[in-house]
Amino acid sequence: xxxxxxxxxxxxxxxxxxxxxxxxxxxxxxxxxxxxxxxxxxxxxxxxxxxxxxxxxxxxxxxxxxxxxxxxxxxxxxxxxxxxxxxxxxxxxxxxxxxxxxxxxxx
Numbered sequence: 601x602x603x604x605x606x607x608x609x610x611x612x613x614x615x616x617x618x619x620x621x622x623x624x625x626x627x628x629x630x631x632x633x634x635x636x637x638x639x640x641x642x643x644x645x646x647x648x649x650x651x652x653x654x655x656x657x658x659x660x661x662x663x664x665x666x667x668x669x670x671x672x673x674x675x676x677x678x679x680x681x682x683x684x685x686x687x688x689x690x691x692x693x694x695x696x697x698x699x700x701x702x703x704x705x706x707x
Contacts, residue, residue: 601672603654609672610652610659611636613686616706617650620687624705626698642698659686663693 601609614636621630627643636652649662653669659677661668670677670686677686690704 601657603657606657606672607636607652607654610654613659613677614638614650614652617686617690617704620690620704620706621694624691624694624702626694626700626702628694628698644697644699646697648693648697661690661693664697665693668693 618630618632618638621628621638621640629641631639631641633639638650640648640650642648646664648664649660651660652658653660656669657671658680659670661670668689669680670689671680678684679686679689687704687706691702694702694704
């Protein structure tokens with residue numbers, strides 16, 4: 601995939617991720633940073649960072665429990681290790697980090 605096509609695809613996905621996080625019901629402070637970066641701060645002051653990585657053509661998630669890479673495949677973003685779907689993994693990670701049961705769903 602060309603870099604420009606990836607950047608457009610990833611940017612649109614980051615907008616959907618931000619909307620999904622805002623709607624998930626968890627107490628989050630979300631800041632959109634330059635260059636396609638979402639910085640999420642939880643009530644407990646822990647942070648999560650979600651960004652696009654153009655060179656690898658992936659969306660990266662850095663959470664308290666570790667780093668995760670997602671590649672676009674057949675119309676969805678899947679983890680490069682284990683094949684988990686992006687929003688299922690975000691639900692798990694946000695739940696872990698917020699201390700409550702949270703479902704993050706694509707809109």
